[in-house]
Amino acid sequence: MPAGGPDTGVALHYGRPAQEQRALEQGRGVVDLSQLGVLTVTGPDRLSWLNSLSSQLLLGLTPGVSGELLLLDPNGRIEHAAAVADDGERTWLVTEAGHVAGLAGFLDRMRFMLRVEVADVTDRTAVLGTYGDAWQALAAAPGHVLTWHDPWPTTAPGGTSYGPPDAEHPGRDLHPALSLVDRSRLVEAVDGSGLQLAGTWAWEALRVEAWRPRLGREVDDRAIPHELDWLRTAVHLDKGCYRGQETVARVYNLGRPPRRLVMLHLDGSEHVTPEPGERVLHGQRDVGAVTTVVRHTELGPVALAVVKRSLPEDAELTVGGIAAAQEVIVPSAGEAVGRPAERPGQELRRRPRP
Structure with missing residues (x-):
């Protein structure tokens, strides 16, 4: 059955949503999330440039480290959110299908004279979602490019939380991951992993269980990070200036x-x-x-x-x-x-x- 909304283009389920959810949470399942958009940023200035634009401290982002960033408007409202990882040569950004063109356009306009290049690689890069240790099967499968490990709900360095401590959070044991694979080898990668296919129904059920905010669902034109407990993983409160920082600091310090x-x-x-x-x-x-x-x-x-x-x-x-x-x-x-x-x-x- 096909999914709708921000997940149009992939399967909602394959006929057994309950069994699919159990396979996913037990580390035996994989979800086709190839509707998501993927960007790359290359060039020697890429991390310092993204650091200056976003809510997250990215200067120390090394291969194998996963994070996420927000791009805010001048009033601190969320405009873009992306999973972020660097492989030593390029920075990979994964975002919602409906936002990839806007994010690419914004980044391209902000390059100025810096040594960076932004590319939309969605047409040749697909995304697969797993929980637990299932990502390891994809890492060994044909066409694997990189795996991003969701930091949620761990409070990242420089972050803070409005909700419960990490050890008491309902998402503490779920450990989702996004694996990027060569789109031309998507079927080969899934078949080669030996994992059971699950739909976005199962993926979203576990996300809701973990209280995990999503750009394509929880964010509207008024949303600020504090409202969604997104200061946990996507905002560094001690980094330098970026657009929207005044609102982040003001709401955190003075208001609610x-x-x-x-x-x-x-x-x-x-x-x-x-x-x-x-x-x-x-x-x-x-x-x-x-x-x-x-x-x-x-x-x-x-x-x-x-x-x-x-x-x-x-x-x-x-x-x-x-x-x-x-x-x-x-x-x-x-x-x-x-x-x-x-x-x-x-x-x-x-x-x-x-």
Whole structure:
């Protein structure tokens, strides 16, 4: 069955979504994610240049190290997100299909006189997703180029979290990876790995279980990293200037994110589930929107949603007439981990009048 939305072009499932999810989480499955876009950046200035543009510290990115970056607008809103890895000759960026052209265009406009070249290699590079140790089978398969290991939910150096500590996070044991392969050898790579094919249904179910934000689902034109707990892996709070940094520092130090990501447990007695974009209601009050909806083999129907920060954490909610209970990801208090004295941008704090 074909997938839709940002995953158009690949399979939602192959007839047994529950078995596919179990194979995936047990390290026996592989997902065709060849709808994703892939860019390369070459040239001796590539890492320092990307470092100056993005939210992440990339100067020490060495072969075998995986990270992710965000590109923000001047107001700190998320415009692009990408998985990032370097092989010693080029930096690889993996992003959503709907964003690859925009990301390539933005980077190309920002080259100026620097020694960098940006190329969209999606037409010759496909992406395969795995969990656990299954990536090793792809690394030995024909056409393998590089594997990116998702850092989520580990709090990266320079990052912080709004949600639970790493050791208590529901995504701590999942370990997803994206393997890049020669697109002309995609079928050969899958067959050669010996892994069971799974669809995006299974991939997304595990992502929701891990509270992992996704550019193509959780991000709208107002989203800032704090709302999605994305300071964990995609933002370095101590690096130099980049576009949107003032908002990142101001919200972290002085304020609270205006919205917050939650996981919703939906009433399983209903035989339907809401669609992404469905409004979340507290009584008659519109308090947010569902961003991702999945059926998980153990959790049942669940969703990620972005709601107003002021919404009480124990509020009774409905989505499309279906009862929903919150599981807190970003708390309504909006306090990130870390002592205020250790936070960057202390000069932004209000000083008492003499």
